[in-house]
Amino acid sequence: MTVAPISDGRVRTGRIRTNGLAVGALAFVALVVLAVALAPVLSPYGVNKQDLVRALEGPSASHVLGTDSLGRDVLSRLLWGGQPTLLGVLVALIVFVVVGVVLGVLAGTLGGWFDALVSGIADILMSLPGVVLIFAVLAIFNQELTPAMIALGLLGSGSLIRVVRATVIGVREELFVSAAIVSGLGPVRLMARHILPATFAPVIIQASLFAGAALAVQSGLGFLSLGVHPPDPTWGSIVGEAAANLAKAPWLLFVSGGTITLVSLALALVGDGLRDVSAARRRSDGGARTPVRPVAATRPAGAPAQEGVVLSVQQLEISFGERVVVRGVSFDLRPGEILGLVGESGSGKTISTLATLGLLPANASITGGRILIGSDDVTGADDRGFEGIRGRRVGLISQEPMVALDPLFTVGSQLMEVLRYSTSLPASQRRGRAIELLTRVHLPDPAGVLRKFPHELSGGMAQRVAIAVALAGDPELLIADEPTTALDVTVQAGILDLLRELRAERNLAVLFVTHDLAVVADICDRVIVMQNGAIVESGSAEELFANPQAAYTRELLASTPSLVRAS
């Protein structure tokens, strides 16, 4: 599969233009920064010019945002007050990013005692009582704001160190990094080309969140008259003055507090937009990878696609180093068919299934055989090889729906995110489609479920949501890895009914991994029995239960009480 080369510039501008909110927020932040920088030019009055006759006046032509208790022009004070405020945020942000990125990258790269030391420092920074320390720094440095903001950046950097370190370790374990090293890429180039770009998105997100937090801390200090040199204002001190006059002039709090709120909100939106740009760029250029070992999802010469086969596994062998854990596994799966993969724990069911999705652990590899999804050979393919396959043509539901759903995001946000990546639906239609999907999996009040967080769902509801997520890209193959194991029996039956309905309605092929023969008897058309990484028996479910050939299958059947009773 060839990916059209897209220059960074094209991706960046193209994506950011589509994210109107982030562009608007960026323009707003830029405008505020510019206005604050040009305070000497733009301020209609002197920052501290008093006019007691006009104290606490509302907005008028001469004072656009009104006046404070000493008759000073609020707009002028906001413009001037923005300078120490935004400079303070900038100082904290620079310290946060420099310390977080440098220590995080070094810890993730060097490992060993240095990693242990830096991780210890990060833990200490995160556990220190930040506000108390900032008060102490202000006391030591005679109410100077800059040392306090440096301390804030340092204290906040603990979380960034951990995020960057984890990202670096994750990237270093990726196959493409190993391949790049093997192909002779030097450490500096490896860092610049593979490792630093991977940290870009998390750093941007953390930095935008931190900037908002720094603005809040800075405003809080100003509100408490700390780090302020009256009569010169900061945004926080303006809020403090407004709060003191709340009864007489409530709009003052609205204007000053509103400014801080809008800037914080805009910073968060900018961070979100930049993250999307970065993610799109990494998706478009394969994460800036060096094409060392091109693996494409294409049909190799001489391997004709089998008509009507959704998944074809041929003589698959998987090894962890020298240890072969799956050998000679072959099966085909056709549209509308439910194939059960059964066997005791450790028999190789999960590893075989993960291989079909290119999700093998880093220390495992396919050492023999082939995997075809439709006519595409995905044997050992990397993420690029699976583009357009995962989510769009193959969906996955796992044993633990709660773990498959991110606890920090609502069902709606997760479902719409999947629709965004795995379909070409315009944003305006995604909510409607999400409701349709939740309705399809028989969830009552789908609009209400969209607003819920995973912890607000029962196990059965969460599994239905996970099925809706798996169906979002309208796949032809569903891989279900023990999808009912964690559920109680009545809920199990409901999920099995749903899978049966979906199969009938969409001609969906389902690879059903389980150790429960009763579930196999209930839902599967064909069954493969695995033991010690190999197939010991396969056939139609009916034949297998009526006339098991292998001794191991007979043992399995005998150990399933409900089947023994039924026979």
Ligand SMILES: Nc1ncnc2c1ncn2[C@@H]1O[C@H](COP(=O)(O)OP(=O)(O)OP(=O)(O)O)[C@@H](O)[C@H]1O
């Ligand atoms: N990360 C790993 N590192 C080393 N060996 C592993 C790893 N994951 C699985 N294995 C080994 O691979 C073999 C097959 O494991 P697999 O998880 O596929 O079994 P399973 O049949 O799915 O079992 P279960 O039902 O318990 O998940 C086992 O011998 C297991 O010890």
